[in-house]
Amino acid sequence: xxxxxxxxxxxxxxxxxxxxxxxxxxxxxxxxxxxxxxxxxxxxxxxxxxxxxxxxxxxxxxxxxxxxxxxxxxxxxxxxxxxxxxxxxxxxxxxxxxxxxxxxxxxxxxxxxxxxxxxxxxxxxxxxxxxxxxxxxxxxxxxxxxxxxxxxxxxxxxxxxxxxxxxxxxxxxxxxxxxxxxxxxxxxxxxxxxxxxxxxxxxxxxxxxxxxxxxxxxxxxxxxxxxxxxxxxxxxxxxxxxxxxxxxxxxxxxxxxxxxxxxxxxxxxxxxxxxxxxxxxxxxxxxxxxxxxxxxxxxxxxxxxxxxxxxxxxxxxxxxxxxxxxxxxxxxxxxxxxxxxxxxxxxxxxxxxxxxxxxxxxxxxxxxxxxxxxx
Amino acid sequence: xxxxxxxxxxxxxxxxxxxxxxxxxxxxxxxxxxxxxxxxxxxxxxxxxxxxxxxxxxxxxxxxxxxxxxxxxxxxxxxxxxxxxxxxxxxxxxxxxxxxxxxxxxxxxxxxxxxxxxxxxxxxxxxxxxxxxxxxxxxxxxxxxxxxxxxxxxxxxxxxxxxxxxxxxxxxxxxxxxxxxxxxxxxxxxxxxxxxxxxxxxxxxxxxxxxxxxxxxxxxxxxxxxxxxxxxxxxxxxxxxxxxxxxxxxxxxxxxxxxxxxxxxxxxxxxxxxxxxxxxxxxxxxxxxxxxxxxxxxxxxxxxxxxxxxxxxxxxxxxxxxxxxxxxxxxxxxxxxxxxxxxxxxxxxxxxxxxxxxxxxxxxxxxxxxxxxxxxxxxxxxxxxxxxxxxxxxxxxxxxxxxxxxxxxxxxxxxxxxxxxxxxxxxx
Numbered sequence: 147x148x149x150x151x152x153x154x155x156x157x158x159x160x161x162x163x164x165x166x167x168x169x170x171x172x173x174x175x176x177x178x179x180x181x182x183x184x185x186x187x188x189x190x191x192x193x194x195x196x197x198x199x200x201x202x203x204x205x206x207x208x209x210x211x212x213x214x215x216x217x218x219x220x221x222x223x224x225x226x227x228x229x230x231x232x233x234x235x236x237x238x239x240x241x242x243x244x245x246x247x248x249x250x251x252x253x254x255x256x257x258x259x260x261x262x263x264x265x266x267x268x269x270x271x272x273x274x275x276x277x278x279x280x281x282x283x284x285x286x287x288x289x290x291x292x293x294x295x296x297x298x299x300x301x302x303x304x305x306x307x308x309x310x311x312x313x314x315x316x317x318x319x320x321x322x323x324x325x326x327x328x329x330x331x332x333x334x335x336x337x338x339x340x341x342x343x344x345x346x347x348x349x350x351x352x353x354x355x356x357x358x359x360x361x362x363x364x365x366x367x368x369x370x371x372x373x374x375x376x377x378x379x380x381x382x383x384x385x386x387x388x389x390x391x392x393x394x395x396x397x398x399x400x401x402x403x404x405x406x407x408x409x410x411x412x413x414x415x416x417x418x419x420x421x422x423x424x425x426x427x428x429x430x431x432x433x434x435x436x437x438x439x440x441x442x443x444x445x446x447x448x449x450x451x452x453x454x455x456x457x458x459x460x461x462x463x464x465x466x467x468x469x470x471x472x473x474x475x476x477x478x479x480x481x482x483x484x485x486x487x488x489x490x491x492x493x494x495x496x497x498x499x500x501x502x503x504x505x506x507x508x509x510x511x512x513x514x515x516x517x518x519x520x521x
Numbered sequence: 522x523x524x525x526x527x528x529x530x531x532x533x534x535x536x537x538x539x540x541x542x543x544x545x546x547x548x549x550x551x552x553x554x555x556x557x558x559x560x561x562x563x564x565x566x567x568x569x570x571x572x573x574x575x576x577x578x579x580x581x582x583x584x585x586x587x588x589x590x591x592x593x594x595x596x597x598x599x600x601x602x603x604x605x606x607x608x609x610x611x612x613x614x615x616x617x618x619x620x621x622x623x624x625x626x627x628x629x630x631x632x633x634x635x636x637x638x639x640x641x642x643x644x645x646x647x648x649x650x651x652x653x654x655x656x657x658x659x660x661x662x663x664x665x666x667x668x669x670x671x672x673x674x675x676x677x678x679x680x681x682x683x684x685x686x687x688x689x690x691x692x693x694x695x696x697x698x699x700x701x702x703x704x705x706x707x708x709x710x711x712x713x714x715x716x717x718x719x720x721x722x723x724x725x726x727x728x729x730x731x732x733x734x735x736x737x738x739x740x741x742x743x744x745x746x747x748x749x750x751x752x753x754x755x756x757x758x759x760x761x762x763x764x765x766x767x768x769x770x771x772x773x774x775x776x777x778x779x780x781x782x783x784x785x786x787x788x789x790x791x792x793x794x795x796x797x798x799x800x801x802x803x804x805x806x807x808x809x810x811x812x813x814x815x816x817x818x819x820x821x822x823x824x825x826x827x828x829x830x831x832x833x834x835x836x837x838x839x840x841x842x843x844x845x846x847x848x849x850x851x852x853x854x855x856x857x858x859x860x861x862x863x864x865x866x867x868x869x870x871x872x873x874x875x876x877x878x879x880x881x882x883x884x885x886x887x888x889x890x891x892x893x894x895x896x897x898x899x900x901x902x903x904x905x906x907x908x909x910x911x912x913x914x915x916x917x918x919x920x921x922x923x924x925x926x927x928x929x930x931x932x933x934x935x936x937x938x939x940x941x942x943x944x945x946x947x948x949x
Binding site: 167169171172173174175176177178181182185188190191222224225226344348 | 720766770771772773807833834835836837838840842848850851852854856857858859
C-alpha cells in the first residue's frame with residue numbers, strides 16, 4: 147500500500163497523542179457535537195483508520211476542518227487520547243500542501259453572500275452601532291436576539307448564562323427575558339454546539355438562533371450542513387483567544403487578588419484584561435494570562451467569525467459601541483430589525499490589522515508546533 | 522511468642538482466614554469496623570456463576586466464625602496502632618460505642634420499633650431508611666442493635682422498651698491491647714462514586730444508580746422487598762441498561778480493570794429477566810471479561826437464554842426526559858453513527874476501589890501501597906500473600922481485584938502463612 151503523506155504523519159501523531167491506547171469504545175464520538183449530527187465525522191474513527199494503516203486520504207475535508215477543538219472528546223476519553231492534537235497535526239500537513247482555504251470558501255459559498263475583504267471575510271455592511279440596551283458594549287447581540295424572536299425569525303436562541311459566579315453554561319432561551327439574562331461576555335468556552343444539537347434533536351426546534359465564537363461558528367455550519375431542514379441564524383463574536391475558566395480564575399486571583407466568581411463585568415481592551423469588582427476596576431495585561439488560554443486558540447486563524455450571518459465585536463468601535471458586520475441576506479434582514487440605533491463608522495483598518503495578525507499567528511503556530519513531525 | 526493472630530476485616534476473606542486459623546487450634550482476634558461481619562458479600566443478592574443466594578452461603582460461615590471457641594470478634598472496631606515485630610506485635614484496638622450492651626442484647630428488635638427517627642440507610646446505599654436504633658442488616662452477626670449517634674436525640678424510648686436493659690446511652694469507646702504473632706489484612710473494597718462523571722447524571726437523575734445499589738434493589742431483604750422498580754416513581758422497569766467500566770480502565774480514575782463487573786452485570790441482567798420475563802436488558806461494554814471457570818459459558822447463556830443485548834460501546838452521555846426515563850447516547854458500530862436508547866433504569870458498573878481506610882492502615886502497619894492504592898505484595902510470584910513487613914499478610918480485594926472464590930482461596934493462603942509463624946516457633 148503506498149503510504150500517503152497523511153498516513154505517514156498519522157503514524158507519528160499516533161505515538162504523540164497516545165492513540166495506541168484507544169479502546170475503540172466510541173465515547174469520544176458519542177460526546178462530539180459534530181458527530182451527533184454528521185455520521186461521517188468521528189474523533190475516534192480518524193485515529194482508528196490511521197491505526198489500521200489504510201492508505202488514508204481524507205475523504206471529506208470536513209474530516210479535519212470540522213473539528214472545533216472544543217476538547218470534549220479528549221476530556222471524555224478513558225485513555226486520555228489527544229484527538230484534537232491528532233487533527234491539528236493533519237491540518238498542519240494540509241496547510242503545507244495549500245488545502246486549508248478550499249474548505250472554508252466552500253462554506254462561505256454555501257451560507258454567505260457579499261463582497262470580500264481579504265482579512266475580515268465576506269461582508270455586506272460594516273458599521274459601529276449603539277442600541278438602547280446596555281450590554282457588554284453596544285448591546286447589539288441582545289437586541290438582535292430580542293427583535294429576531296419578537297418578529298418570529300426564530301423561536302429559540304442558544305445563549306450563555308453565568309451560573310456559579312462567573313462560570314457559564316449554555317441554555318436554550320425562549321423569550322426576551324431569558325435572552326436579557328445572557329448579557330455580557332463570558333471569556334470562557336461553553337459548548338453551544340452541544341446545546342444546539344440538543345435543541346434540534348431532542349426538543350424539536352426548527353428555527354433557532356445561536357451566538358458563538360469563531361471556532362464554534364465553524365462547527366455550527368458543519369452541523370447545519372447535516373441538518374438542512376433547520377433554520378439557523380448564526381451570530382458570531384470577534385475573538386482573539388479564550389480561556390479555561392478554572393485556570394483563568396486561578397491566574398486572575400494570583401495577579402489581581404480578585405475572585406472572578408464575584409466580578410460584575412469583565413472586558414478586554416487594547417491588550418488589557420479588565421475586571422470590575424464592587425465598582426472598582428483592576429486590570430492586567432492579557433499576555434500575563436497565557437497559561438489559562440485554551441489549547442485550540444493558539445492555532446485559530448479567525449478573528450471576526452468569518453462564517454457567521456452577523457459578526458459582532460468591540461474592536462473598531464468607540465467605547466459603548468459595537469462593530470457589526472453583516473455577511474448574508476439573513477444577517478442583513480436581522481440587522482434591519484434594529485431601529486433606534488446610534489451609528490458611526492467602524493475603524494476597518496484596526497479590524498483588518500487584528501484579523502490578519504491572528505491569521506498569520508495561527509498558521510505560524512500550527513506549522514511550528516508540528517515542524518518536527520512534518521520533517 | 523503468642524498463639525494469637527489478628528485478622529483485620531470481617532468480610533468473606535477475613536472470615537475464611539479466621540476459620541482456617543481457628544480450626545488449626547490458634548486464637549484469632551477478628552477486628553471489623555462495621556457493626557456486623559459479612560462485608561460486601563452480605564449486600565449482594567446472588568453470586569456468579571452459580572447464582573447462589575449470597576447471604577445463604579455466607580451466613581453459615583458468619584455464624585461459625587462468631588461462635589468458634591478460638592475466635593473473638595470485635596465489631597465497631599478499628600486498629601489504632603501496631604508496635605513490635607513478627608512474633609510479637611502489640612496492637613491497640615479502639616472499640617467504638619454501639620450504645621447497646623452486647624452481652625445483654627437479645628436482638629429482639631423492640632428498640633427499633635420504639636425509635637421515632639429515620640435516616641438514610643448506609644447498608645442499603647441510600648435507597649432505604651433506617652431508624653436511629655437499628656440492626657445493621659437483617660442477618661447481622663452479632664445480632665445486636667446499634668444506635669446511630671449522628672441521628673440519635675437521646676429521647677430514651679429505646680431504653681424504656683428494652684426488657685434486657687441493654688441500652689446504654691452513655692457508653693464510652695474502649696481501648697484494648699492485643700498481643701499477636703502475625704496479622705492478616707483483609708479489608709476489602711469500596712465503591713467509586715460516579716457523581717464527578719457528570720455526563721452520566723448520577724446524583725442528578727434519580728433513575729441512574731450504581732451496581733451495589735442494584736444489588737439492594739433486587740434483594741428480597743432490600744428496601745423494596747426485591748421488586749425491581751424505578752427510583753423516581755416506583756414504576757415498573759421494562760428496559761434496563763448497564764454501563765460497564767464507569768471509572769475502571771480510565772486513566773483519570775482507576776486505570777485498572779475491576780475484574781468482576783462484566784460477570785456481575787450479566788448476573789444482574791439475568792436476575793432481572795427472572796423477575797420479569799418481559800424486561801429488555803442492555804449491557805454497554807468495552808470488552809466482556811470472563812476469565813474464570815465456566816464464566817464464558819455464563820455470558821453466552823446471558824445472550825442465548827436471557828436475551829441480553831450486548832452493545833460494544835461506552836456511552837457518551839445520559840440525559841433525562843420529562844417522564845424521568847433515561848436517554849443513552851452512544852456510538853453504534855454497525856450503522857457507524859451516534860444513536861440513542863431510551864430506558865427506564867440505568868445501572869452504572871462503577872469501579873471498585875481498595876477500602877478507603879487503606880491509606881491510614883498502611884501507615885499504621887508500616888506496609889506499602891501500590892500506585893492504585895492496593896496493598897503491595899513482597900513479590901508477586903514467590904510470596905503472593907506477604908507484604909514488605911515480616912509477619913503481616915494480605916488477602917482479598919484489598920490486595921488486587923478478585924471475585925469471591927479467589928478471595929476465599931487467597932484467605933486460606935494468607936492464613937496458612939500466618940500459621941507458619943506460630944508453627945515455626947513451636948518447632949524451635
